[in-house]
Amino acid sequence: MSVVRVGVIGAGNMGADHVNTLHRHVSGAVVTMVADIDEERAAAVAGALPGARATGDPYAVIADPEVDAVVVASHDTTHADLSVAAVRAAKPVLCEKPLAPTLSECVRVVREERRAGKELISLGFMRRFDPAYVELKESLAAGVCGAPLLLHCVSRGVASAPGATDEFSITGSAIHEFDTVPWLLDSPVTEVSWHAPRATTAVTGLRDPQLMLLRTADGALTTVEVFLNAGYGYDIRCEVAGERGTLALTNPARLVTDSARARSLGYPADWRPRFADAYRLELQAWIDAVATGSPAPLATAHDGLVAGAVAEAVIASMKNGGRTVTVQVPEV
Amino acid sequence: MSVVRVGVIGAGNMGADHVNTLHRHVSGAVVTMVADIDEERAAAVAGALPGARATGDPYAVIADPEVDAVVVASHDTTHADLSVAAVRAAKPVLCEKPLAPTLSECVRVVREERRAGKELISLGFMRRFDPAYVELKESLAAGVCGAPLLLHCVSRGVASAPGATDEFSITGSAIHEFDTVPWLLDSPVTEVSWHAPRATTAVTGLRDPQLMLLRTADGALTTVEVFLNAGYGYDIRCEVAGERGTLALTNPARLVTDSARARSLGYPADWRPRFADAYRLELQAWIDAVATGSPAPLATAHDGLVAGAVAEAVIASMKNGGRTVTVQVPEV
Amino acid sequence: MSVVRVGVIGAGNMGADHVNTLHRHVSGAVVTMVADIDEERAAAVAGALPGARATGDPYAVIADPEVDAVVVASHDTTHADLSVAAVRAAKPVLCEKPLAPTLSECVRVVREERRAGKELISLGFMRRFDPAYVELKESLAAGVCGAPLLLHCVSRGVASAPGATDEFSITGSAIHEFDTVPWLLDSPVTEVSWHAPRATTAVTGLRDPQLMLLRTADGALTTVEVFLNAGYGYDIRCEVAGERGTLALTNPARLVTDSARARSLGYPADWRPRFADAYRLELQAWIDAVATGSPAPLATAHDGLVAGAVAEAVIASMKNGGRTVTVQVPEV
Amino acid sequence: MSVVRVGVIGAGNMGADHVNTLHRHVSGAVVTMVADIDEERAAAVAGALPGARATGDPYAVIADPEVDAVVVASHDTTHADLSVAAVRAAKPVLCEKPLAPTLSECVRVVREERRAGKELISLGFMRRFDPAYVELKESLAAGVCGAPLLLHCVSRGVASAPGATDEFSITGSAIHEFDTVPWLLDSPVTEVSWHAPRATTAVTGLRDPQLMLLRTADGALTTVEVFLNAGYGYDIRCEVAGERGTLALTNPARLVTDSARARSLGYPADWRPRFADAYRLELQAWIDAVATGSPAPLATAHDGLVAGAVAEAVIASMKNGGRTVTVQVPEV
Incomplete structure (x- = not known):
């Protein structure tokens, strides 16, 4: 070579x-x-x-x-x-x-x-190459938890980058789930809606956290929480509840520490170690x-386009009071 | 005495x-x-x-x-x-x-x-007397995780009772969350919506699992998953994500077992041990x-009425394609 | 009644x-x-x-x-x-x-x-009534991990009481294990030895922590760590490794907290909550x-006498440079 | 390059x-x-x-x-x-x-x-390059748990290789701990003793499991359990208890599964994934x-010689009824 x-x-x-x-x-x-x-x-x-x-x-x-x-x-x-x-x-x-x-x-x-x-x-x-996501996908395909019904995804970070916008939570962060979920399920996202609690006061003028619901063609329903300013650490979670059980990513910390009245596992400050x-x-x-x-x-680029179509639908929902929006993937 | x-x-x-x-x-x-x-x-x-x-x-x-x-x-x-x-x-x-x-x-x-x-x-x-929920409420009040923004509640059982209906998941199971969430937050539920993936094939004719979104007056947003036929065990979860961190119930199993290529914690078959x-x-x-x-x-009976009003709103959402419904608590 | x-x-x-x-x-x-x-x-x-x-x-x-x-x-x-x-x-x-x-x-x-x-x-x-120890004993008896071979017991506290002596770690703390281990195994302790690293500097003049090895009549071997001044919390552990797997007590904390780059479970300050x-x-x-x-x-009182005989043997080992000592239970 | x-x-x-x-x-x-x-x-x-x-x-x-x-x-x-x-x-x-x-x-x-x-x-x-051991060593050096006093190492496998001998548990398996422990502590092993419960019946004629005590020059005391035929999985543990807290390796499983009344983390069948x-x-x-x-x-080769000297001392203890043996590192 x-x-x-x-x-x-x-x-x-x-x-x-x-x-x-x-x-x-x-x-x-x-x-x-x-x-x-x-x-x-x-x-x-x-x-x-x-x-x-x-x-x-x-x-x-x-x-x-x-x-x-x-x-x-x-x-x-x-x-x-x-x-x-x-x-x-x-x-x-x-x-x-x-x-x-x-x-x-x-x-x-x-x-x-x-x-x-x-x-x-x-x-x-890159999540398609993360050993934990790969193992999750393989276990799903092997039927370990039966047919998937509900997925719960959580994506939390310490603090948003300067200039982060409401749209960035969608196109820059949740975009990972827009690719990962259909890749895990082998089924495209067809319908979405956007929701949010009152925003954290950690930053001003940003809708953070946000919650999105995704429906895939297989009938599964996914919740996606994006919380850029969660403060405590970089924390990515994914749980699949299926007909016979569940599969979820673990916290990948390598050490557990006992000190000051607590047993603890560390979180990284950003995505790099994770x-x-x-x-x-x-x-x-x-x-x-x-x-x-x-x-x-x-x-592929087309996978990027598909994720972009989901992001566009979520943004449309956000701008329309959280109504359900059908994902339209343009023909190319 | x-x-x-x-x-x-x-x-x-x-x-x-x-x-x-x-x-x-x-x-x-x-x-x-x-x-x-x-x-x-x-x-x-x-x-x-x-x-x-x-x-x-x-x-x-x-x-x-x-x-x-x-x-x-x-x-x-x-x-x-x-x-x-x-x-x-x-x-x-x-x-x-x-x-x-x-x-x-x-x-x-x-x-x-x-x-x-x-x-x-x-x-x-009875969850108001569960030591874990009580500790959660006290920790919230003490500000351990800052002001609550998102709650994720999961209520899973092994199998639904014979004759369970779509409404029962709401009035008989999620009703616990309709009381627990406002009690934890000290803020009433004001608005709800109902969602569901395709139903499990474990039973026929039942919308199971179901997912509900609850807004409380304080601006927090709660997801409630009810899955009566989750199969694997009786499993009650609650996580609160706040401005400075999160608080969640642990799995209360008392023993951990290593056997047959797995480290495992048991789940009870029903609510009694939990x-x-x-x-x-x-x-x-x-x-x-x-x-x-x-x-x-x-x-009190009035607490039961309030939870009943939330249940009625969720049922209305279920019957109307998941649209958002305002909770109306009758004057008495 | x-x-x-x-x-x-x-x-x-x-x-x-x-x-x-x-x-x-x-x-x-x-x-x-x-x-x-x-x-x-x-x-x-x-x-x-x-x-x-x-x-x-x-x-x-x-x-x-x-x-x-x-x-x-x-x-x-x-x-x-x-x-x-x-x-x-x-x-x-x-x-x-x-x-x-x-x-x-x-x-x-x-x-x-x-x-x-x-x-x-x-x-x-009282450990004989602790639900976790009871479940451990029942699971052992049910053969969940096969015949027990090794036990690892850890007993840690925040700080020793004023006036604690080297003997107290044995007669006042490890005495619990001297009763629990034979009760779990349904087999008496026959032989012991005492060991210790250099002492913690947290207190002066006390051999703390201590490590004891116990042999039971069934051929199993138990390690007992007693660490009165472990500082971080009150923490009682017990793991049994058997021919087909292991059984161990979990940390009984009811809440998990995410904050400040860590996921943590609390430890109590003393034995009361535990x-x-x-x-x-x-x-x-x-x-x-x-x-x-x-x-x-x-x-019974006789159980107390038996545990006392084990304690006496451990103290004898401590005073004799850690040599192995046979447990002598007096006839009464 | x-x-x-x-x-x-x-x-x-x-x-x-x-x-x-x-x-x-x-x-x-x-x-x-x-x-x-x-x-x-x-x-x-x-x-x-x-x-x-x-x-x-x-x-x-x-x-x-x-x-x-x-x-x-x-x-x-x-x-x-x-x-x-x-x-x-x-x-x-x-x-x-x-x-x-x-x-x-x-x-x-x-x-x-x-x-x-x-x-x-x-x-x-290779443990010197394992990210978890490296993080453990760095955390120790940073004083996270204070001065180390006790270490508990566990090394379990599914089944011993054909022809395994009592010495192999020492020279082929515990040899890792003979290198890792002094590397972690930056202090050589000075004294050892060997102990064992009755052997598992999973194989005949092999003293398995074995338990070793290691003293290092810094005054710390280490327990090493080697259990080649633990059956349930390949499981490597290491906990350091120090003056202010503890540090331990976590179970590195990437997925958690809920099924059949249990929440479980997998163990690998051998050392390769670990x-x-x-x-x-x-x-x-x-x-x-x-x-x-x-x-x-x-x-280095000299590190191998030092670990070999510890192994020789442990074998001497095994052959002498578990008496304490001083480690002699030959001058070369």
Whole structure:
């Protein structure tokens, strides 16, 4: 297997994490180029790698002859244009979720990829590679809990990023569940509704937490809680109640501590420790596919479009007092 | 303190359990009479006690001079009439939940009690005495998790009783949450909606599981899952997510077993082991109040009416495709 | 059933707790008298009960015509004399553990009881009534984990009482395990050894923690950790590893809290919340037996002597550099 | 970084796992050769890799010009000779534990390495790379539980390998704790004793389970339970009780299942899922060191010798009725 030369666009938390994972933990990849609108940040990340170059121009990465494949981890609003550019350059691209913040942009990207005639875009729905979610999916398929009826998903973080909007909870956070739930159930989301209690006073002007109900074509019903400012830690839960029992993710803490009248398990401050394995395995699977020219086993651009259609329906419900909205997946 | 002579109406699972608890675990009470429409069942239960008499006539219990106070644990449809009869006989009565299966009957009972001029009816919302729920309420009040925003309640059983209806999940099971949630939050339920996935195939013709959303006046939002035929065990959960953290009930199993590739905690087959302490403490508190003539610290008939109003609103939502319904508590 | 009139000797933490439990939670008992060397303390405890008298003289309690049965919860060094006095007065007595701090005194008490010709002494090894230990014993007997091979017991507290000695960890704390382990296994302790790491610096001059190995006649081996100054909480553990699996007590906390980067279960500060049920059920069983004149299903004076013999062997090992010591149970 | 060409000796479970990990999950390594005394097994393992050759001769691997570094995962009795051969060939070698089944052989290997003048041997004490053990060590060092006083280690498996001996529980299983405990505490084991209950009847003629006590120079005391035929699953535990609290490994199961009256977490059947991360991270660290010519951050041959000295002391205790034995680490 030849080594895949990777260019990474975006050197923020996510991009820097991908660079480190590719360099330290993925077999068969070498990061040759790093771009960021903050060129110094790009230089700092590239500087830690032997032979990697930095640039302020993401398109230079896509065009570079020493870049075989591209990772897009820049701002959500840039995902669509950069993915399209990579497709036009005929280079495989792993685009972080979401494919785009709006459904119409998702459609545009998928159409461009269709036009190019080759599935070059992989989407970073990394939960599909998280060992716990994978085991959950396998156990469901094996019938451990019988046919799924109800799912309860919870996605909590410590604090929202500056400038977070009500829509971001949907397109930036719940979007993971919009992909994970149909992937787990092998059944698309057909109908949604949006609900919320009074907002936390931890931030002003943000509807947080939010609660969404998703119906899938198989008749199952899913509750999704997104709580960006839960304060206590980064905590991702998923329970499936089926006809014969339930399956749920555990808290993955490695240590238990007894002190000060309490037995406790730690929570991480953000997603990085929780999904380190998922990102590593996703990147490895992607590199393996790129190296051999085989289809990548990651989520596709169309999966991103489908999740985007669910997000659009949830936003419509939010703007209409929580009424039930049918998910419309555009034909492309 | 003089001994309180108790007559128990209903000798099914619930009634027999109350008789045993009063006899074995409650101080200051003696069961003197047991009634059941099945007189043999009444005789069997009474026969286990020194000096207790059996009857097929519940009104004979209420009228008996050797009965100071009455427990009503017969069929839900008899609760209203028997409670009213006890009130008219000026005897304290502990009526099992629900006060009545319909709101109009609840209103009638409360009106009769008002007319009698003395609060004689206590309602068996025993979760108010469960040590775990009590600790949860105290921790909430102490601000351990900050102001409550979201509650997730789950109520699962092994199998529904024969003849269970869609309404029973609401008036017979979720009714506990309709009392517990406003009691925990100290805020009434104002608005509800009803939702359900496709039903389990474990029984035919029953909408099971069901999911309800409750809004309380404080702005919190509660999800209530009722799943009568969950199959795996009797499992009651409650989690409160607040502004600074969460509080939740634990699984109360006393033993953990390692065997056959699994570490496991047991679930009981029904509510009796789970709420044995709650029933004991509730009955003790009731007997103590009866003995001293002080107001009983149990739920009141009006609490039962309020829960009945929530149930009626949820049923209305169920019959109207899940639309949001405002809770209307009748003036009495 | 007639009401049993109980006199309680000792109004410290343990005695006050027994008075409260008898008064509030036990059916068929009334506390008529409370003694303490600190007469004011006795008066304070008795004052909370209708009709109870206080005294500074424990023997006055035993002699009182309105006392049918006696609870001894005074200092360990008084247990033997007071139990003997109760026996001589032909009154049933529930003596807190240990029967006596030395084996020779235990022998004396048992001999006095034999001489009296009636088993009047019950010993407060309350773990035999703790629902978790009872379930453990039943599960062992049912063969859930196969034949027991290894037991791991841990007994940790927050802080040792003032004046605690190295021997107290054995005669006052590990004594529980010396009774519980043979009771669980239905097999006597035959051989012991004592070990310890360097002591905690939390207190000076005390060998704490300590580790003991117990062999039982069935061939099982038990480790007992006693750590009086563990600091973090009151924590009692017991795991049995058998030929087909294991059985262990769970942490009985009722709530789980998420806050400040941790998921936590609380520990109590002392034994009262942990063993409240055990004491209540033990006292109820004792009162029931006293009321009906049947043999009490509690540990006997001889059980206390046997545990005392184990304690003596462990102390001998401690004083002899940890060598293995055979347990010698004196013939009485 | 240039790619390190690795030859793997031993194509059993352990060797095949290393080959797969090196090939799939380690960056910068390529497996070029696989040896096994069963040449077909070697061929099967090598056949799954592009360009890897198979051989029945382990020394051919060591001598091969296309092998830069050697992994020894063959039978325990071959470790010493093969490690020495690698040292003589001036090739870095990662030898599975134990370094040798006897202390005298360990001494010989270390002397040969000293003679060669370069630390070429790394020892496969992979727990040093397990994220949970690493977090435990870091938390200890950070003082989370205060100064360590007692450690409780448990090492249980489903069934012993055919031909397992009483010594194997010590040299092949507890050897992990003989390395892990002093590594965690940063303090050597100075004194040991060996104990056992009656043996499980699951196998005949084997002292299983076994219990060992280890004293370290810091004054801490450790209990080590080894139970090869625990039956229920592969289960590794470690708890440290310190002056201010405790730290312990959690059960790393990713899913919790509710079914058939139980809530359960799975156990793996063997060590592979439990320590997959540890082996991957260990191999990556080794490959990184080999590629750059820096000292490997793995356990050294001398660490293997030290663990071997502890094992020899434990065996001496076993053969002398459990008496306490001082650990003697030979000067080399």
